[in-house]
Amino acid sequence: MSLKFWKPGTAGPGSNLDRATEVEGNLVPSAPLYSSLSIQSQRERLPIFKHRQKLLYCVEQFGVIIVVGQTGCGKTTQLPQYLYEAGWAAEGSVIACTQPRRVAATSVATRVAAEVGTILGDEVGYTIRFEDVSSKERTRILYMTDGMLFRETLVDPLLSRYSAIMIDEAHERSVYTDLLLGVLKKIRRKRPSLRLIVSSATLDATAFLDYFTDSATPNDATIITLEGRMYPVEVAYLQEPVPDYVRTAAEVSWNINLRQGPGDILVFLTGRDEIERCLDELSEMLPTLPKNAPRLIPLALHAGLSTDEQLKVFEPAERGTRKVIVSTNIAEASVTIDGIKYVVDSGYVKIRTYNPTTALASLSTVPTSVASATQRAGRAGRTAPGVCYRLYPQAAFESLPYSTPPEITRVDMTTSILQLKSLGIDDLMKFEWVSSPPAEIVLRALEGLVAAGMIGEDGRLTPIGQQVAECPVEVGIARMLFNSKEHRCGEEILTIAAMTAVQDVFVIPEGAQGALAELERRKFTAEEGDHLTLLNAYNAFTRYGRSSGWCKSHALSFRAMSRAVSIRAQLKKYMQRFKLPLESCEGDARRLRRCLVSGYWRNGARWVADGTYRSVRGNKVLHVHPTSVLFTRKPRSGWVIFHEMEETKKTQIRILTEIEPDWLVDHGHKYDNAKKGTS
Numbered sequence: 157m158s159l160k161f162w163k164p165g166t167a168g169p170g171s172n173l174d175r176a177t178e179v180e181g182n183l184v185p186s187a188p189l190y191s192s193l194s195i196q197s198q199r200e201r202l203p204i205f206k207h208r209q210k211l212l213y214c215v216e217q218f219g220v221i222i223v224v225g226q227t228g229c230g231k232t233t234q235l236p237q238y239l240y241e242a243g244w245a246a247e248g249s250v251i252a253c254t255q256p257r258r259v260a261a262t263s264v265a266t267r268v269a270a271e272v273g274t275i276l277g278d279e280v281g282y283t284i285r286f287e288d289v290s291s292k293e294r295t296r297i298l299y300m301t302d303g304m305l306f307r308e309t310l311v312d313p314l315l316s317r318y319s320a321i322m323i324d325e326a327h328e329r330s331v332y333t334d335l336l337l338g339v340l341k342k343i344r345r346k347r348p349s350l351r352l353i354v355s356s357a358t359l360d361a362t363a364f365l366d367y368f369t370d371s372a373t374p375n376d377a378t379i380i381t382l383e384g385r386m387y388p389v390e391v392a393y394l395q396e397p398v399p400d401y402v403r404t405a406a407e408v409s410w411n412i413n414l415r416q417g418p419g420d421i422l423v424f425l426t427g428r429d430e431i432e433r434c435l436d437e438l439s440e441m442l443p444t445l446p447k448n449a450p451r452l453i454p455l456a457l458h459a460g461l462s463t464d465e466q467l468k469v470f471e472p473a474e475r476g477t478r479k480v481i482v483s484t485n486i487a488e489a490s491v492t493i494d495g496i497k498y499v500v501d502s503g504y505v506k507i508r509t510y511n512p513t514t515a516l517a518s519l520s521t522v523p524t525s526v527a528s529a530t531q532r533a534g535r536a537g538r539t540a541p542g543v544c545y546r547l548y549p550q551a552a553f554e555s556l557p558y559s560t561p562p563e564i565t566r567v568d569m570t571t572s573i574l575q576l577k578s579l580g581i582d583d584l585m586k587f588e589w590v591s592s593p594p595a596e597i598v599l600r601a602l603e604g605l606v607a608a609g610m611i612g613e614d615g616r617l618t619p620i621g622q623q624v625a626e627c628p629v630e631v632g633i634a635r636m637l638f639n640s641k642e643h644r645c646g647e648e649i650l651t652i653a654a655m656t657a658v659q660d661v662f663v664i665p666e667g668a669q670g671a672l673a674e675l676e677r678r679k680f681t682a683e684e685g686d687h688l689t690l691l692n693a694y695n696a697f698t699r700y701g702r703s704s705g706w707c708k709s710h711a712l713s714f715r716a717m718s719r720a721v722s723i724r725a726q727l728k729k730y731m732q733r734f735k736l737p738l739e740s741c742e743g744d745a746r747r748l749r750r751c752l753v754s755g756y757w758r759n760g761a762r763w764v765a766d767g768t769y770r771s772v773r774g775n776k777v778l779h780v781h782p783t784s785v786l787f788t789r790k791p792r793s794g795w796v797i798f799h800e801m802e803e804t805k806k807t808q809i810r811i812l813t814e815i816e817p818d819w820l821v822d823h824g825h826k827y828d829n830a831k832k833g834t835s
């Protein structure tokens with residue numbers, strides 16, 4: 157392989173520092189690190205253990221504790237347990253720990269349940285959207301997504317069942333983390349007994365301290381820094397940029413396995429598609445693995461995995477084998493995997509972005525930041541000295557921004573603002589933001605909410621706005637559910653809402669060929685587009701299938717389908733609560749599509765002759781995702797709405813449905829482009 161790395165400081169560009177020569181020929185198989193230790197002694201070996209007394213003392217003395225410590229030192233798994241052991245969950249109160257990511261909440265809860273020695277869902281549980289593995293009576297330590305805790309403030313504004321709340325991964329600055337910090341600051345004024353722990357993996361924690369320190373509460377907050385040992389990590393850069401970092405990541409991992417000493421490999425890519433492609437590349441190489449090299453075990457880590465699949469990642473590699481874990485950003489700080497010695501960093505991350513001018517939200521793949529690259533490299537040095545291979549030149553590193561801006565400054569705020577209003581926070585200017593969202597984003601959200609009849613001209617929530625705020629879905633989807641009354645298609649809209657809430661419904665089953673899977677998928681295809689195709693798949697599943705065998709033979713994911721059934725049941729309860737009729741459209745796809753437009757009114761697009769689309773707002777060039785049933789076909793009317801947009805090298809739209817352009821005009825905004833150029 158011709159890839160050349162060089163390490164700054166030790167050698168200049170041009171010298172081949174592939175490190176092959178630095179490793180003695182004998183490859184020692186990686187040994188499980190802690191496998192022989194009891195759980196209790198593992199706990200005591202964590203860097204945080206030394207600080208146990210001090211932490212508990214500070215929780216007694218201060219209302220807000222900001223805990224800074226390297227990833228892996230034990231914050232997430234240990235702190236809630238310390239509080240529990242010290243009696244903070246007495247008399248039925250609960251200790252909460254929030255995570256920005258679903259996978260982190262479930263995997264950490266699983267681990268902590270094992271440490272406490274309880275069944276998951278009993279003393280230790282988790283709550284993520286549409287999935288509650290906890291007991292109202294018995295759960296004392298509750299891991300949850302930050303979004304779920306924020307939602308809970310809508311029904312219990314003082315979060316009265318909690319004695320202590322840990323806002324974990326605060327450095328990630330997810331929207332809900334920011335909103336929670338703001339709301340919790342308010343709550344603590346009314347309920348000072350509530351303890352707040354803000355935990356962060358990076359050192360710029362003084363911003364949080366300043367935020368919680370003001371004239372009213374001068375001595376309420378403190379910072380505790382957990383010193384943790386970090387082994388040195390050598391950093392190697394590619395000499396030249398590569399066209400395909402996914403392929404390169406596979407090749408570099410392969411070479412590490414052949415040439416480097418023991419230790420597992422962690423690869424950072426941006427999403428599930430890339431991860432699967434990288435694993436495919438590795439699997440193809442596997443048959444050529446020399447006999448004397450460690451057996452390579454490729455594993456994926458991303459949000460779409462089942463709990464069992466996640467656990468495989470944490471299991472120590474057997475003797476004579478080496479794990480290569482191909483992960484999204486989740487392994488950067490949210491979860492800790494022991495035994496990693498090599499990190500392969502693509503240098504990219506997928507983030508949510510929003511353009512207030514066009515009101516289009518999307519997922520974008522962008523270069524990481526210095527903070528993030530450093531954090532990724534650190535994953536290699538937790539248990540021994542390690543190496544990080546950055547798949548880009550050093551010059552590219554030097555031009556990275558220091559950190560990624562907080563999410564609240566770059567996402568659509570429509571749903572969040574509706575929720576804030578529902579909490580009685582009418583004056584958004586007075587809300588104590590950790591970082592204020594840009595005025596343009598707030599205005600655009602308010603405008604949309606007023607146009608949709610959810611906020612009145614006086615700036616207050618309307619009764620319908622109040623109900624929509626309580627629905628656990630985005631405003632657009634909620635609006636669609638409410639409008640199904642008018643279009644008489646509640647049954648079908650409910651199913652579509654559930655199906656779009658799960659990901660990766662269509663799969664290519666192991667062993668079968670892609671083309672066969674494609675044929676199976678075509679059986680569900682609706683001419684009108686992907687939403688109705690999803691509806692067909694759901695109806696077939698509930699009518700004939702409901703088994704993993706049936707799903708397998710129809711190229712559907714059983715897990716995703718089962719989840720959709722459960723989500724639908726939960727959303728149905730909301731429909732019933734709000735007295736929305738569950739009528740069927742009786743096959744009248746027109747009614748159904750009109751109702752879809754009422755939810756996706758901002759996501760309209762027009763077909764152009766080269767097979768791409770232009771967004772109604774902003775006239776952006778859009779490509780259809782290859783999984784769409786409209787991938788190769790022009791919609792008869794020339795117009796579609798789409799569920800989501802993703803920006804990589806080009807902008808792709810997913811889950812499309814054909815519509816009539818006139819339908820867009822009734823909804824909230826006037827589209828100047830809507831009537832133009834219907835070629």
Ligand code: CDP
Nearest residue numbers: 227228229230231232233234263267470492
């Ligand atoms: O939150 P922080 O990054 O400080 O660390 P943590 O997530 O509490 O992890 C502490 C230790 O628990 C890790 O170093 C792992 O040894 C172990 N752990 C594990 O084995 N399996 C998990 N699913 C999570 C943590």
Ligand code: MG
Nearest residue numbers: 231232489490
């Ligand atoms: Mg953690």
